[in-house]
Amino acid sequence: MRSVDLRLEPVEEILARAESALQVQLDRATLVRKRRSIGAVTTRGTWVRIERRPWAKVDGQGWNGTQSAASLHGIAKPQWYAGLTWRDSAEPAVWQVDETALLPCQPIGTAVLAEAPQLPDAWWKAFNASLDALAGSRTTRVATPDTETLTVGGITGAISAAFGVAVEADFGPWAPAHADLNWANMTGPEFCLFDWEDWGNAPRGLDAASLWAASLAVPELAKKVREERHEDLSGRDGKLMLLFALSKFAGPGAHPDDPRVAPGREEAARLLRQLDGV
Known part of the structure; x- marks a missing residue:
């Protein structure tokens, strides 16, 4: 199976499918593209994250992490609202869409930091x-x-x-x-x-x-x-x-x-x- 990087792949069809299923519009100006996921702010003030995962990685829990985490308590995390899953029609992969509350503020930085953040x-x-x-x-x-x-x-x-x-x-x-x-x-x-x-x-x-x-x-x-x-x-x-x-x-x-x-x-x-x- 070919390696897929969503920073480089055309994704408009995927975005449109998510919009149709969730009955919402994604603000393309806020689109964040990562290697295996994309996300954007919606017109109803929520966040939609779309992940592509190879079928070989789907072992019974590979597509529902955000949904299942909604049952956890006592943790500061975005509230989960809705989800959607489909199997890619052309390649052995699964698409997972999750709509959650917006983050309260910006991510601290990249995964690895070069300087210390000022955290209270x-x-x-x-x-x-x-x-x-x-x-x-x-x-x-x-x-x-x-x-x-x-x-x-x-x-x-x-x-x-x-x-x-x-x-x-x-x-x-x-x-x-x-x-x-x-x-x-x-x-x-x-x-x-x-x-x-x-x-x-x-x-x-x-x-x-x-x-x-x-x-x-x-x-x-x-x-x-x-x-x-x-x-x-x-x-x-x-x-x-x-x-x-x-x-x-x-x-x-x-x-x-x-x-x-x-x-x-x-x-x-x-x-x-x-x-x-x-």
């Missing part, structure tokens, strides 16, 4: 309360970070491939996680967490480790994340999740211009030494 104490309080409420929820879903279903073998395999060391993973109970926690999926100065398509059960620390890894180019920000989510990251599960997050950009295939690579490799070496004593 109230933001960190809401951030912690939401992650704690999420972890205390219940679901049968399994997290799919980067659209890949999370498994113990996948975690240990990624760590071993990146750092050349075999690790044992005897994880404690898994709990719900957002599974795509980065600075592009949160708003500020008012906290709101969005893009819920990959959420599900994961080892403790997945979300905190992901955000910490996305902050490594800004040492004071990475330190702040680790301090705020210390309980998630201080145990063996948390350290393994930190290594798993680092494996995505600090391994042999690291991009030479990524400012997180050098500190990430230093952190990986430190974590591997610590794991022997955890």
Whole structure:
């Protein structure tokens, strides 16, 4: 199957189908195009997000993350209103449309930040309360970070491939996680967490480790994340999740211009030494 990037593909037919089904108009001037999703503000003051997911990635939960997240409580997230799903008639793919409330303010930045955002104490309080409420929820879903279903073998395999060391993973109970926690999926100065398509059960620390890894180019920000989510990251599960997050950009295939690579490799070496004593 060919690789599809919605930033480059014609999407007018898809937008028109979503408009017709939801009985709404999309403001083309607000259109945001990403690799596998597009979104826009509607004429009734809501947000419509459209995602394309390959059929091979649809395993029973691949299209309803935003809908199922509507059942979660105690989390600052956009309210979900309506959804629509159809199978592509020409290619093995599924289109998912979700209409939600607008975000309270702008996303903090790109997924990986180059400078620290100015976030008030109230933001960190809401951030912690939401992650704690999420972890205390219940679901049968399994997290799919980067659209890949999370498994113990996948975690240990990624760590071993990146750092050349075999690790044992005897994880404690898994709990719900957002599974795509980065600075592009949160708003500020008012906290709101969005893009819920990959959420599900994961080892403790997945979300905190992901955000910490996305902050490594800004040492004071990475330190702040680790301090705020210390309980998630201080145990063996948390350290393994930190290594798993680092494996995505600090391994042999690291991009030479990524400012997180050098500190990430230093952190990986430190974590591997610590794991022997955890």
